[in-house]
Amino acid sequence: MGAVESPRGWPGVGSQLAARLARLDLRGPRDMLLHLPLRYEDETRLTAIAAARPGFPAQVEGEVVGAEVVLRPRRQLVARISDGSATLVARWLNFYPSQQKQLAPGARVRLFGEVRGGFFGDEMVHPRVRSVLPGEALPAALTPVYPTTAGVGQATLRKLVDRALQTEPLDELLPADWLQRLGLPAFSDALRALHHPAPDADPHALESREHPAWQRMKFEELLVQQLSLRRAYLARRARAAVPLRARARLTAALLDALPFRPTGAQARAWGEIAADLAAAHPMQRLLQGDVGSGKTLVAALAMLQAAENGWQAAMMAPTEILAEQHWKKLSAWLAPLGIDVAWLSGSRRKRAREAELARLASGEVLLAVGTHALIEDPVMLPRLALAVVDEQHRFGVRQRLALREKGDEGRRPHMLMMSATPIPRTLAMTHYADLDVSVLDELPPGRTPIRTRLAAEGRRDQVIARMRAACLGGRQAYWVCPLIEESEALQLQTAQDTYAALVEALPELRIGLVHGRLKNDEKSATMAAFSAGELDVLVATTVIEVGVDVPNASLMVIEHAERFGLAQLHQLRGRVGRGTAESECILIYAQPLSETGRARLKVIYEHTDGFAIAREDLNIRGPGEFVGARQSGVPLLRYADLDADAALIEPARELAEHLLSHEPAVAQALMTRWLGGREALLRA
Template sequence: MNRRVSDTPPPPANSVLAPLLAGIESLQGVKPATAKLLARVAGGGRVIDLLFHLPESVVDRRYRPALRAVETGRVCTLLVTIMRVVPPAPGGGRGRRPWRVVVSDGTAEAELVFFSPHQVRRLEAGQDIAVSGTLERFGERLSMAHPDYLVLQARLAEIPLLDPVWPLTAGLFPSQVRSAIRAAFAVFPALPEWQDASVLAQRKWPGFEQALRTLHRPCDFPELMEGEALVGASERARARLACDDLLAQQVSMAQARRLNRLRPGRSIVSDGSLRAVALSRFGHEPTTAQTRTLAEIDADLAAPRQMTRLLQGDVGAGKTLVALLAMLGAVEAGHQAALMAPTEILARQHLATFEKLSPVPVAFLSGSVKGKARRAALASIADGTARMVIGTHALFQESVVFEDLALAVIDEQHRFGVEQRAMLGEKGHQTDVLVMTATPIPRSLLLTQWGDMLVSRLDVKPAGRKPVRTSLHALSAMDDLLAGLERALARGARIFWVCPLVSESETVDIAAAEARHHALAAHFGPDAVGLAHGQQDIALREQAIADFAAGRTRILVATTVIEVGVDIPDATVMVIEHAERFGLAQLHQLRGRVGRGQAESYCLLLHDSALGQTARRRLALLRETEDGFLIADEDFRLRGGGDLTGRRQSGLPDLRLASPLHVDMLLRLAAQDARRLVDTPPEKTPPALRARRQAVSLLLELFARAQAVRAIRAG
């Protein structure tokens, strides 16, 4: 979330970082309205946030040809004389007719074309000017439409030969960014070096300020004007800044890890009596992976420190059984345990499973539980009568008081905000936290690398789960697809049809679902097709899903509301429309809604006919594997992995300057350096490392890394 300029906290007056931590509006020549726009595009209102807003490319304006020998179609800078200014020809549509300025350098003539008279009114024949832009040839005529720069030749130095291009927002112009950046460097303080000197020398990385200057103001370095020198210098500068970003995060994670090791917990040891009853009702032996992960959880519960563990399990791996057995262990020891799910559908699915297997009663709490039932549930949770509790976001509301919450289980943890996850754990005293996800986290982003969360993986699926046959189909072949679905329905199939993700607007997505529902109902009959989406009344949506589960409807058109928490073993076909618009992990989750019974199951990925090479490769990977961890790795490289220490749940993992490639290349280096900085005992710390520790404290301030511990505790 972008911080408003007015929200920027004032920096400590005596801090060397004060000029960089000050608000952008403090820069000379930057007006308050411009500062707000800069803060919006930079993602923060501090001067350092502006400097972290790196250019996305550089326009090379060094090409200065004679017009007679110019290579058209590329950016060039010309030194020319104005021969004449030609106003628009008279007639209607004056605003659409261009002004033409005929120029010459003595070797040939060219035209400068303007559709706005603003710049032209200052021009007159005989002026010597410099222009920079893209020159095109139309027949025998050379033409440059709306030059990027036009100045008198005496001011040629104002045209940057290497011209950075920054991402902008509405109302913000490159000249304003350029001016603010220049003002920011004018107040840049001298900072100590926090990177290891041997790493800087080995990789030929520049200092922190020089790296920023290289990217924002390459013209400050004459040595970059020759040949391809800028390319290598820019790559080294970006790598150095990416390592700064990673080092700041890794140090904050190492500090969180160290503090968590010192945080006392309580030892929870179970006798297995309630678990034995649950397993007998389950009727199957746990998989080797379930047995292993439960042993890991039990060891954490028994240790005299708080547990924070992630349970990763691919679709259908059996996470719910492990969660139930872990919670029963807490109950056996005389405490309470709670499970929080992100939707009522998923919470009630867990409730149904727990009620079948649990030898102790299970309380339920959600937003739909009201009146007398709600008061009874709250009372039983508060007095400890309810030892097992399942619910939604309602569990962390202020009115919910636990008698002795010892274990909090959070399902589909990525669907909750950091604050929400933390609030549930804080309902108890020294509460152990187990978070679960069926969306595998990429190996390069496991929290064992980023913080203090241990990871258990359910990498073996229960026996009997059949693979889902996945295929790709162009939307242009819709008639053939519908004919194939008719044959499948004749064989007794039930079909999910997930509508395309049109935009970030749920309203737009629902409109697409309703249109597809109407079309399929017209084709297959209105009684055969149901509809489920997130804006429906929950009773209506659950009725639509129940009708589909019971076979009263044969096709269920839905948005991604069915991504988790829907378990219908008789559903055997999943159709995903415009699959290229979804993330790979989400497609994998949706595919997991079928293949839950004994019948052969299919997933049909519908895509645009004009599918790009990258999109085709993504969908082909899904066709070739059901390994959710492999899919998650690829998804991270393409989309980013989310924010593990803050509140952002998508995009790069709370990194300002490090790309996925930088993460792969530099994460290990930064993690090892962070451990050395944080974990080396004072008596074994050499002077150079002690100095770097002081410098790293400045690095943490620059990257706003002060609040990592609570976020890591929340999962």
Template sequence: MPEGRCLNSHGKVAGLDELPVTTLKGVGSRNSEKLAKIGVRTVQDILFHLPFRYQDRTRVVPIGSLRPGDSVVVEGEVELADIRFGRRRSLLVRLADGSGALTLRFFHFSAAQKAALRRGSRLRCYGEVRPGPASYEMVHPEYQSLSEGESPAVEECLTPVYPTTEGMHQLSWRAMAGRALALLQANPAALPEWLPESLLQRFRLPDLAAALGYLHRPPPDAPQDRLISGSHPAQQRLAFEELMAHQLSLRETRLRQKRLDAPVLLAQGNLSRPFFARLGFTLTGAQQRVLQEIAQDLAQAHPMMRLVQGDVGSGKTVVAALAALQALEAGHQVALMAPTELLAEQHLRVFRQWLEPLGLEVAWLTGRHKGKQRGQLLEDLAGGRIRIVVGTHALFQSDVAFHALGLVIIDEQHRFGVHQRMALREKGGGSAVPHQLIMTATPIPRTLAMTAYADLDLSIIDELPPGRTPVATVVIPDSRRSEVVERVRSACVAGRQTYWVCTLIEESEALQCQAAEEATRMLQEQLPELRIGLVHGRLKAAEKEAVMAAFKAAELDLLVATTVIEVGVDVPNASLMIIENPERLGLAQLHQLRGRVGRGSVESHCVLMYHPPLSQNAQQRLGVMRETNDGFLIAQKDLELRGPGEVLGTRQTGEMQFRIADLVRDQPLLDEVQDAAQLLLEQFPERVAPLVRRWVGDRQHYINA
């Protein structure tokens, strides 16, 4: 059946994306359920499910030429078969071909199997060569018995090995891929080539069907090293098309945004002028440039969607405050949303300090507001009496309504789900959509920004305010804990303040808090002369706030904390940070934590106290922290070492789940991908939607946020 023509209900050749896997002979309902678990539902999905390595069964290799680590086909005569009783009972079969001899070792075997492997019988085997006690060995090789004079044909192409799921054998994958390829060969129109010939030639790309055929059935001389690394032109062809589809879907989102109506927020200056007069410091050139970009966006009749990146301490908050003032001057409301209460409280304090002297009340809304207090707050928001509100995810709950929401500021947006962002966007009231200003102190590598955030305009605050000192970082084992404790004593006795950060690999907040409580007890015993505070995620907000306020007021010398202090805490007198078990955290998170010190003019230090032994990856990551304070370099290394899902945060990686492309490996393609996407939009707009549907499919809703 697969080799025949498959027609849809309109009598046309059915697309392979329309044909369920059960179209293929041998794939029943049970197997289709297993395949659905890994997202393989159609014949097209089978074709895009590529092998991750290959076996060479295209030639018989002389036993005398074998090397350890080779996976090869050998053929020979059994010289002896014997059962050995050692630590484990095993069947040893000696196979020779005239050029040398090899031992086949079986731990699981039957009496019938031993009888079949008698002296003088001929075998063809496939397996991995390993050193053995007396000669090279293959453990549990695949084998077939050969009759006298028989020499069956070897495979004509490399044998693919597919990523699989429980209950799906490699033989099944090979059979399915073979039938899908036969179906494609019989019906080339069933998998249309959406990239035009001119574009294929310009970017030197093979056609789609040829690339798929090559990758599922490579010729014997195919360069396996390139296939395994993903750098073969056939793989790059598919990665190029997939990256292009994602790029186009984000551009479509951007164009849709531009067609929406937003309030025109013109800068009046009646609030920003007195704000500047009271500020007490001058903005950096980078801050002024970004402010100008935001001001121009807010003055447009379509919604701003701008991402502001700035390294730790670069001054994003003052930029956000000035953007808020422009919206307030134009008579609209502003909502600032942060992912944690601690960070939201920090913004609340700063905004009140800056804006209340201008006669602006800053309201506060979290999940803790209940009853009459909450009811009054919601009434005032809906009536327009509250003009600026700071809060957590509580801001987008269904009962929260605004009178005229003009600007939404979202801090550390990658910690929010896509639907949460959409919910705030829909609170503009009437037909207008509020402008969105998104801030992150996690610098996003250019690769990710080009791919995951192509629907946003990007501003970078790439200059630190004067007076910020680089933090010197050391990496030491926890066997030197007593030295570290002494270092803390010296710093605090000298009038400086210190953070001691406890991390645990477990997700359990309870265990993290327990670790911090134990560390506090230990430090209180060893440093009785110091005033020590503790803050963690399970403290009530008021308790947390009291401890943080005491630390900021220098009423505490040492603050023991979990990673809740990662963002939002500003204590210029803190000049030393100890991070326990830093190997358990990503680079971006370590960089955020380290950014809590070095906020004053005194030289600051960060001690990364790890628990040996360190993996090679962990050594590399901690080495990067020791060598640089550049957040963008750190983010790039984080991307290379941990991948995009981790760098962006796991909640919002719907758009990052590539089937074939790899953002680290395929970085060199991105500039050409952008050019190709633009060409397709301009010259072949009718091909955009089917291309996006092929690669993004039902994940499009993630990208439309």
């Protein structure tokens, strides 16, 4: 990172230091106020060297009895410190000439660090060192330790924080009755308590962030996130979109033609979406439902509501297999109604692709399905009024925005985002507060529950025998190969090896192989053969995670299940149990299992409800990773924890609504305090 100019109004900070502080997102004195300590060190007392316990941090004070630069086994500064009770060795592998001077024999110093047993007795490696006068007073409070980056020392951060506490306004922006209701301290009191804890402060409450001062800062942070998302919601409501009235012509025809009745949850979600589409401002709705809950039908009805108004609708899916599956399903439903669906993917031959592009650009075709090829430059959708994004968490903000920008410049298309990864309520309230949410919480009738079994790697032969029995009984099976993050080539090799081993072990069965490196027409041919019942077993990498629907497949084997995330395991398991046959998912795992691996397998074994799995997943992984927050556009939470601080979310949302309606200047001041000029709205 190149040097930047010292920000105006930040005296005493040169360009080099400013560039380093910018890495911590600290760009002025105001930011220092909210740069809160990670932890605290107790420098309020001294420990006699003889009483210092190995493995624990301690502060000792004594006289330097010797110091020298030793060249073996590597160049280092070694000093011996004595306090009369014992002598301690201190070593620095990286040191400055000024440190050598500081450690001249006879000098009095205080060292803070962890004591450990060394070759020459007890020692500290890289302790913090400070010159002191005999009898010099100890600090009266705990010493804060701040998040830092290379080239920025704790002393620098403490100095900048202290200066900001003296010079920056510490205005109280929250209403007094709310502080009283929630039992929270004033802003200035909370800040001082965190940066300079009182001598009698409870160190455990500070470390665990349960101290009232921490509660105050976490509540204000959640409040600012709610304000930011709520403003995004209100800004969207102020924009124009094409109102798509519910004419119930094509939509009614599709519902009449279906061989099944929609579930109550589908009917409810469709009612909410139909009403949104009829509004003159853009819909922004998340449709979440478990694997197999029927999201595609609801999306098809939404797309038909656009078509019966003479406008275009496009559905974008993250993988070729899923997009093609959607296209085939929509085409089968809509062709009898005289509705053509365009199909766009990066792998289509040039002539076919250009023909589809021309039909879409002319407005001749109103409905399109595709991969991210839909958002590439040559794709013209001049009458786009509805964009549907499936598995929306798999796309970045920019990709979702790019699809939205395809519409008429003056009007925004309505957005329907779908996810089979259910979002726990606390997460939906914080990360999706600017979306309306519809939930499909019931499965279509006739679905059989899936039994999940765990098998250690040594029981592979029994799993193969189970697969033979299922396939000879007229059923089909999947065998999913492990996820190998480090190397796609290695993953491919594993899939090919597994395929060869199963062909050898099961000569009486017809076995196919599908993976990401196959040409798309080969992939499609293999999938079509499996769907048609011409293959008994499909060996696959995770390309089949979503969108594959073969009702006769009743057995799913997932190898090295401990390498997969919970959402992925749940998605893969959802590929079976789609017909009336009793279905089974066998998770093969390798020993030894990590703590996280064991926790995941326990959750997937004990739960089939996607919402319960999502709640457990949130506990295991944390919110940022769960929603891909780093690319979601939501202001990330630095201090609040969605699980531990769930009780603060509802009042934060309530106060955000009140401030935006009645005290917008206060709302703006809060956002300026926390976000400065960096308000990141969830715009996609």
